[in-house]
Amino acid sequence: MAAATLAPNDLEAFWMPFTANRAFKAAPRMLVRAKDMHYWSSDGRKLLDGAAGLWCVNAGHSREPIVKAIQEQAAEMAFAPSFQFGNPKAFQLASRIAALAPGDLDHVFFCNSGSEAVDTALKIAIAYWNAKGQGARQRLIGRVRGYHGVGFGGIAVGGITPNRKMFGSSLPAADHLPATYNRAEQAFSRGEPAWGGHLADELENIVGLHDASTIAAVIVEPMAGSTGALPAPKGYLQKLRAICDKHDILLIFDEVITGFGRLGHAFAAERYGVVPDMICFAKGVTSGAVPMGGVIVRGGLYEAFMKGPEHVVELFHGYTYSAHPMACAAGLATLDVYESEKLFENARALEDTWADAVHGLKGLPNVVDIRTIGLVGAIDLAPKDGAPGKRGFEAMEQSFHHQDLLIRIAGDSIVLSPPLILNEDHIDEMIDKVARTIRALA
Ligand code: PXG
Numbered sequence: 386m387a388a389a390t391l392a393p394n395d396l397e398a399f400w401m402p403f404t405a406n407r408a409f410k411a412a413p414r415m416l417v418r419a420k421d422m423h424y425w426s427s428d429g430r431k432l433l434d435g436a437a438g439l440w441c442v443n444a445g446h447s448r449e450p451i452v453k454a455i456q457e458q459a460a461e462m463a464f465a466p467s468f469q470f471g472n473p474k475a476f477q478l479a480s481r482i483a484a485l486a487p488g489d490l491d492h493v494f495f496c497n498s499g500s501e502a503v504d505t506a507l508k509i510a511i512a513y514w515n516a517k518g519q520g521a522r523q524r525l526i527g528r529v530r531g532y533h534g535v536g537f538g539g540i541a542v543g544g545i546t547p548n549r550k551m552f553g554s555s556l557p558a559a560d561h562l563p564a565t566y567n568r569a570e571q572a573f574s575r576g577e578p579a580w581g582g583h584l585a586d587e588l589e590n591i592v593g594l595h596d597a598s599t600i601a602a603v604i605v606e607p608m609a610g611s612t613g614a615l616p617a618p619k620g621y622l623q624k625l626r627a628i629c630d631k632h633d634i635l636l637i638f639d640e641v642i643t644g645f646g647r648l649g650h651a652f653a654a655e656r657y658g659v660v661p662d663m664i665c666f667a668k669g670v671t672s673g674a675v676p677m678g679g680v681i682v683r684g685g686l687y688e689a690f691m692k693g694p695e696h697v698v699e700l701f702h703g704y705t706y707s708a709h710p711m712a713c714a715a716g717l718a719t720l721d722v723y724e725s726e727k728l729f730e731n732a733r734a735l736e737d738t739w740a741d742a743v744h745g746l747k748g749l750p751n752v753v754d755i756r757t758i759g760l761v762g763a764i765d766l767a768p769k770d771g772a773p774g775k776r777g778f779e780a781m782e783q784s785f786h787h788q789d790l791l792i793r794i795a796g797d798s799i800v801l802s803p804p805l806i807l808n809e810d811h812i813d814e815m816i817d818k819v820a821r822t823i824r825a826l827a
Pocket residue numbers: 439440497498499500501503532533534535606610611612639640641642667668793794795
């Protein structure tokens with residue numbers, strides 16, 4: 386049985402997500418076990434995890450307190466209906482998350498993924514304006530190079546061409562801010578680039594075009610993750626907040642990646658001193674151990690719905706697995722680990738050491754830009770002539786098969802986002818493996 390589990394002999398039936406299926410099935414990268422900072426491959430190699438799985442395993446892999454919490458919850462009550470019934474850990478977890486969030490962000494709606502969190506936040510925004518008698522506010526503003534998951538709402542405000550063009554015209558009432566990345570102005574910046582804060586002023590032009598009375602919300606990632614780790618320029622998020630306030634537009638931070646310590650704080654909102662009206666989260670809330678996502682909303686938004694007859698549902702939205710007991714148990718145990726091991730503080734304390742190490746890759750063959758922020762690093766490699774994405778793909782194969790390192794790629798960029806239990810030795814080892822990968826491709 387073990388052999389069959391480690392090396393399945395028929396890979397055909399599984400249509401893999403966001404994966405080059407044919408290339409994978411020809412040369413599989415199969416992961417079979419994980420602990421703390423490492424994965425093990427089906428051929429028995431131990432790989433350093435440079436990606437926290439997919440930006441989510443912030444507390445490290447298969448941590449005992451989280452495993453135990455899930456096991457105990459599975460035995461006690463694996464499922465409870467989420468509509469019209471509750472389970473105690475859902476309320477506890479909501480309180481804990483609200484306490485971590487800044488300002489009056491104090492109510493939590495649960496779902497199961499980042500994509501659902503985004504669609505939930507966008508629907509709450511539109512429904513909120515309806516509840517306030519401003520039903521014309523339906524337009525949703527995202528940003529070029531933004532990633533907000535794969536639901537129809539998320540791809541409408543998202544700004545990644547291939548994620549949209551296969552799927553028709555998407556939702557009509559969406560517009561986009563310009564991307565904040567400009568290599569000529571920002572190359573090799575550490576943390577928030579000095580150039581680009583003024584790009585938030587484009588929101589005034591969008592408001593001028595559509596009129597504020599038609600705009601429900603603006604949604605941005607404080608650091609765009611999926612398009613190669615693009616931190617917000619200095620002053621950018623503060624400016625967006627001011628313009629949204631001026632026109633009564635809701636501001637949503639998609640913190641699916643930046644939430645739970647990635648930038649050295651519980652939420653990036655805290656790092657920037659900006660209180661959005663909603664925060665989308667997922668991934669790190671359970672350290673990836675059980676799927677979970679959610680939206681934290683300001684008290685005023687929740688209150689706007691709490692009217693009408695008391696037996697009537699206030700928001701016609703939710704999922705069978707909203708606040709799933711096993712996800713809630715995993716979430717509570719994960720927050721305990723973050724707190725007792727001071728992992729957000731660890732990310733903050735290591736930010737400079739990490740930045741020095743990642744920026745030390747400058748000068749290696751084909752490296753055209755490097756960005757760092759929190760415990761995130763992106764190394765842009767020059768694309769191969771006529772084959773965009775090929776060098777990035779080769780970097781992933783090289784690092785997996787030959788350097789015993791797991792990385793993420795975004796086009797021709799290597800993206801690093803290690804678990805927050807990282808130490809200085811891990812940093813040295815990881816950056817050395819990345820350097821070997823880059824040299825091997827030259
Ligand atoms: N919003 C943001 C900002 C995200 O990064 C989602 C929403 C969607 O989450 P779900 O749970 O529906 O996948 C994401 C997901 C990568 C990568 O390597 C990024 C994500 C997922 C997988 C890979 O860039 N982000």
